[in-house]
Amino acid sequence: MNILIVGLGLIGASLAKTLKKNTSHRVLGWNRTETVTIRALGDGVIDETGSLQELIPKADITIINFYPEAIIPFIIDNKDLFKRHSIVTDSCGIKTKICRTLEKENFDFYYIGGHPMAGREVSGYDNSLDTLFDNASFICTPLENTPRQKTDALVGLAQEMGFARTVVTTPEHHDEMIAFTSQIAHVLACSYVLSPLAPQHAGYSAGSYRDVSRVARINADMWTQLFLDNKEPLVREIDDLVNNLNKFRESIMNDDKKNLHDLMEKGNRIKEEIG
């Protein structure tokens, strides 16, 4: 197959490198800043480049790696260029808004939501890796009318690329889970380092500080879009977390040993069971 990677930043270039390493598909690549495309071609990360008008009609699968807000406009603007019955997907971290918007359009290609679940605290082509997805999940969210064989083709490609796990689910369930597993962790990390004590941590910190604060290294532009596009599930998770934090606060304030112990024992048991 011809696989077109649109956007050769951290995720796009890592997908291209993984395709080159683990599959024999032909990788076409395009990036807004042309110097990056030229480097990717020189590095053998992509096999071919050109204008969007040249590349898009050749692709059996197109993977769009843009910020959330840019994905729908890109697909709508180029809708007449995509190859008939080809698969168009993306890699952005929220799925409901994109899927439910595109579902209303009439295309002769198939859009399927995609989310290769990996990232780094650094971004851009220079930080891309052919190992980024080694232990990662690939989640895909077909539309109501996506033919089963198209979903299977995309899942098959993810397996061929070496993703550790593939999950097919609804956009809504994806977004709810991501609010919990990823978005709230980023909200937390930023909230944590905003403490007035943070600048004095050196000498007093070990693994706990390092782990909880890690994803405070955040791309504010991208995450602002992701959070606002997933408002309800994320606010639910914040409320739930604040509610649990307040249970700890109450137990500590009231010297309620039993309740405090129960909360921790419950947390400990859950973590032990679910990993």
Add this chain to the structure above:
Amino acid sequence: MNILIVGLGLIGASLAKTLKKNTSHRVLGWNRTETVTIRALGDGVIDETGSLQELIPKADITIINFYPEAIIPFIIDNKDLFKRHSIVTDSCGIKTKICRTLEKENFDFYYIGGHPMAGREVSGYDNSLDTLFDNASFICTPLENTPRQKTDALVGLAQEMGFARTVVTTPEHHDEMIAFTSQIAHVLACSYVLSPLAPQHAGYSAGSYRDVSRVARINADMWTQLFLDNKEPLVREIDDLVNNLNKFRESIMNDDKKNLHDLMEKGNRIKEEIG
């Protein structure tokens, strides 16, 4: 010197192993459950054991590795056994209560608060490591009347053992910093996995989930004591964190892009600067 390690669990046995690996001091060891002491002797983790009546008077430095509540009683009960002018220290995670209580006693030995800052999600002799403190801080909190040369001797031992960093501070500053760098992280991790979505995380989680949830594997008995002994600093940190989480919540609810972006940009900048 003769160094006596009282309590051969994760921390005590790791201290003993580190002393044997990096120094030539003689390591005496004692553990409530005698089978562990016998194994430690057989494994060469300690050089000598015996009764507390035999061991305590020989020690130039005694390091007590018990749960917080057991440290003061142990020192008071054995106060006539400690060698004159010797150093007595401990490894527990809060310091104000212990230091300010022992300061009122008249001893002819010197108690100095100690905190070798490392841990694992598993406990006990079997999980002890001679590498546990390789990148760790050793914090010590002398009393008002501790002679400078005694503090220097304890810091010198920590350096000899290979701690990456040594810090001398007041018990109050230690406890405030630990509330931020360690205790709140444990409160958070437990609060996080109590979410009703936690059991479904598999397939939807990556590094963020793993890092934030890690220390939910908690020893509830020990941490209940640590939290209640550090009530005010910890509650201040919980309030501060909840306050910051609510700033995110408000920005998201109000679609306030600018404020949301500013919060993340600030978090990102702090993390970039302070590491």
